Amino acid sequence: MMAPRKWLPTPVLSLLLLLVWLLLVRSYAFGQFVLGGALAILIPLLTHRFWDARPRISKPMMLLRFGLRVLGDIVTANFEVAYLIANPWRNLKPRFIEYPLMLEERFTITLLASTISLTPGTVSANLRMDGKSLLIHALNVDDEQALIEQIRERYERPLKEIYEC
Structure with a gap:
């Protein structure tokens, strides 16, 4: 089984993408939640390898x-x-x-x-x-x-x- 970090590399970004999707389509129908959720998982999953390493906040x-x-x-x-x-x-x-x-x-x-x-x-x-x-x-x-x-x-x-x- 795949670890959650593997299929959801940035959970906060995924949640933000889902929220933005729902605001853009102006609908909270179940189908929009499913489509927005799929996009919120797929977009970071497909693009995370192109991102720079996240810096560590020391203070x-x-x-x-x-x-x-x-x-x-x-x-x-x-x-x-x-x-x-x-x-x-x-x-x-x-x-x-x-x-x-x-x-x-x-x-x-x-x-x-x-x-x-x-x-x-x-x-x-x-x-x-x-x-x-x-x-x-x-x-x-x-x-x-x-x-x-x-x-x-x-x-x-x-x-x-x-x-x-």
Whole structure:
């Protein structure tokens, strides 16, 4: 008999897929549960070998603090960007910045780039092929080095600690 982990490699993802399926079809009929359940089992089963290894979270409480910090930064940045947009006479200084990475794992680099893009006013535009730097576009930059240090201290160092990179 096959172990449950073999035929259900990611139970949380499977449950999420079933839920999304039921929401998409807007029906809770038995047939939809069966079809959604089959898809929820088959999709992860057929694709899990293509996924990168899951990183181990070494400090879960720090991950929670990181998530709250990012949420707070998103709210704050929304107000800052709204202020910049509402005051058109203000002289904006948009700029592309080459951000040197300390992270080496693809997963944590992706998390960092996503965090930067989630925060209004900044977008991660490109990762160099060698994975050593990230190209970031910022809406208003007075001091490039200060922005680099802010990203490093607020986002990159905590990610490095959380995932022990």
